[in-house]
Amino acid sequence: MRTYSLRLRLLLGATIAIFAALAVAWLVMTWLFERQLERQAEQELRRDALELVADLKADPNGAIPMLEGPDDPRFEKPASGLYWQVSGPNGAQRSRSLWDQVLPKTPADALDWRTQFVEGPFGHRLFLLHRIVQPEGSKDAVLVQLALDEGELRAAGNQFAQTLALFLVLIWAALSCAAWIQVELGLKPLASLKREIAALRLNPAERLSAAYPSEVEPLTRAINDLASAREADVKRARQRAADLAHGMKTPLAALAAQSRLIREGAMENSRTASEGLDRAIAAAAAAVEGELARARAAASRLNHQDEKAAPLKIAQGLISVLERTEKGMRVDYRLDIPETLRLAISEEDLTEILGPLLENAVRFARRNVRVASQSKDGKNLLSVEDDGPGIKMSEMADVMVRGVRLDQAGGGHGLGLAIARELVEATGGMITLGESPLGGLRVTLSW
Amino acid sequence: MRALVVEDDPDVGPDIVRGLEGAGYKAELVRNGEDAWFKGDVEDYDVAVVDLGLPRLDGLSVIKKWRANDRSFPVLILSARGDWSEKVEGIESGADDYLAKPFQMAELITRVRALVRRYSGHAAPVLSIGTLSIDTRRMAASLDGKPLTLSQLEFRLLNYLAHQKGRAVPAGELAEHLYGAEDPDDTNAIEQLIVRLRRKIGAERIETKRGFGYMLADADR
Numbered sequence: 001m002r003t004y005s006l007r008l009r010l011l012l013g014a015t016i017a018i019f020a021a022l023a024v025a026w027l028v029m030t031w032l033f034e035r036q037l038e039r040q041a042e043q044e045l046r047r048d049a050l051e052l053v054a055d056l057k058a059d060p061n062g063a064i065p066m067l068e069g070p071d072d073p074r075f076e077k078p079a080s081g082l083y084w085q086v087s088g089p090n091g092a093q094r095s096r097s098l099w100d101q102v103l104p105k106t107p108a109d110a111l112d113w114r115t116q117f118v119e120g121p122f123g124h125r126l127f128l129l130h131r132i133v134q135p136e137g138s139k140d141a142v143l144v145q146l147a148l149d150e151g152e153l154r155a156a157g158n159q160f161a162q163t164l165a166l167f168l169v170l171i172w173a174a175l176s177c178a179a180w181i182q183v184e185l186g187l188k189p190l191a192s193l194k195r196e197i198a199a200l201r202l203n204p205a206e207r208l209s210a211a212y213p214s215e216v217e218p219l220t221r222a223i224n225d226l227a228s229a230r231e232a233d234v235k236r237a238r239q240r241a242a243d244l245a246h247g248m249k250t251p252l253a254a255l256a257a258q259s260r261l262i263r264e265g266a267m268e269n270s271r272t273a274s275e276g277l278d279r280a281i282a283a284a285a286a287a288v289e290g291e292l293a294r295a296r297a298a299a300s301r302l303n304h305q306d307e308k309a310a311p312l313k314i315a316q317g318l319i320s321v322l323e324r325t326e327k328g329m330r331v332d333y334r335l336d337i338p339e340t341l342r343l344a345i346s347e348e349d350l351t352e353i354l355g356p357l358l359e360n361a362v363r364f365a366r367r368n369v370r371v372a373s374q375s376k377d378g379k380n381l382l383s384v385e386d387d388g389p390g391i392k393m394s395e396m397a398d399v400m401v402r403g404v405r406l407d408q409a410g411g412g413h414g415l416g417l418a419i420a421r422e423l424v425e426a427t428g429g430m431i432t433l434g435e436s437p438l439g440g441l442r443v444t445l446s447w
Numbered sequence: 448m449r450a451l452v453v454e455d456d457p458d459v460g461p462d463i464v465r466g467l468e469g470a471g472y473k474a475e476l477v478r479n480g481e482d483a484w485f486k487g488d489v490e491d492y493d494v495a496v497v498d499l500g501l502p503r504l505d506g507l508s509v510i511k512k513w514r515a516n517d518r519s520f521p522v523l524i525l526s527a528r529g530d531w532s533e534k535v536e537g538i539e540s541g542a543d544d545y546l547a548k549p550f551q552m553a554e555l556i557t558r559v560r561a562l563v564r565r566y567s568g569h570a571a572p573v574l575s576i577g578t579l580s581i582d583t584r585r586m587a588a589s590l591d592g593k594p595l596t597l598s599q600l601e602f603r604l605l606n607y608l609a610h611q612k613g614r615a616v617p618a619g620e621l622a623e624h625l626y627g628a629e630d631p632d633d634t635n636a637i638e639q640l641i642v643r644l645r646r647k648i649g650a651e652r653i654e655t656k657r658g659f660g661y662m663l664a665d666a667d668r
Contacts, residue, residue, distance in 0.1 A: 278551065285549055289529070296530070317535035323599035324544045326561065330626050332600050332636065348532050355531025367626065367636050 480504025
């Protein structure tokens, strides 16, 4: 079996989700910061560019005179990372920082400032600002370029990314902690539920308290209902056991009395004594039989409902048993059941229901016993009839009342009928008594 | 009369043996299924009393094995379970009667006597009238070698007629034999039975002798 922990799942889920969210945040923020750096660098380069362009004049033959250049000392220091270059058709001027290098050519069509990244001098990539300018008194356009080493931009960006990453890892740790606390708090009711259920196991009268979150409450209510049902079952079982014990007490008392009679040695009493013993044993057997029938009925309650029993085959089997008895072999059996008829009950249950009913029918029949099926209101009825004396209407009601002593009710039909009734009711069926056209009792069953 | 008692309970087994011996049987006690199977296979008994819950081999299997080996002595089953499914299963396995525990010894003796009487009353176990043959031990009949499905009552009617071969049997006598008592209404019931039996074995096999009764005829001659 695969075991898994709810806590581990929740924690893992939370930490992974938080990590993913923070990672995305890191990527986006780093990207935004780099764009911001570029915009800032562009602003600075533009300021320098305006300073540069302010001095720009062209002489009549198109050559570009010496330029002051912007104030930033880095323009004076070779390979400092900050460069400018002004190039016209007849020659160009460059910042000292460019030394012997040249800024790469860019398309000479930008009438406003534009930026782009290019491969530049000293093997570095450059962030380049450029446009063309028409100097005063000149007919030729000159290309003005200012550049900043990309490395400077990146250095600031990387530092920011690193600091941000460190910070976000700290946040991640803090949030994971919070998630863990949340999971612990969320699962806490389960731990107390476990304790209470353990207590419930020790004492069936105990119930789970109502102090649970609304999400757990349906569960605790279901458990409480289950516990109540179990308690009721146990109570009923105890009651049954007590009933059985009481049922056995009378025969036991009778047995004791007869035993005393025998011991007192009156030989002429021995015959009545043994008859008394037999009566007591029969009463005990009836009590046990009734209890067994109830137990069987309880067991069949657990059976599946989609079972299909073939009543014809079952009735034939039962008749083959009854035909072996002295009375049974003198009875004429009629089976009016289609071979294809199926009832929604297990074969075993139907056997145990029809068995006592047929036995009764044979016992009371004069000559004939009939098992027949009819269809009524979409229900299949199964009836067992005999041509015996039947039961009086007043007694019929008695037999069907719960709690009537099985062996006394219904003029001897009692035990069999009561056993059948218990089983029929346990399997969700109906049992009714009536008069048969044959003259005796008709027991009708339906599921 | 020899009886085999198969019962593992140390009290009940000897008690049955005592009971049967008191009734004039020579009874042997076996305490497990395997011994029972062996004994029943090699020795001839007139009746066997078999408990179902046995060590080593259960009672139903013992009976099935005997029947598979053509051992046809009557068998009375004893069982503590006493539910109907088991009774049906027992009869289908080849047993002849069933008694649930707890039982009265007198009841057991009565059942055993009835079984023995039923199986030993006939000199010839199989009666033949033309192509109709009646196995009085198995209580089964066949026509042209095909088994007939007869109810007990129908079989007993046919059997009685077969034993009174050549004589017309009045309906009243049949009723007395079949039902054990005479009742004016029963002639009707006998008539219905005859109609049913004729449907199963052929109308020409049971002749009606007006004023006398019914007679089984050899219709194949």
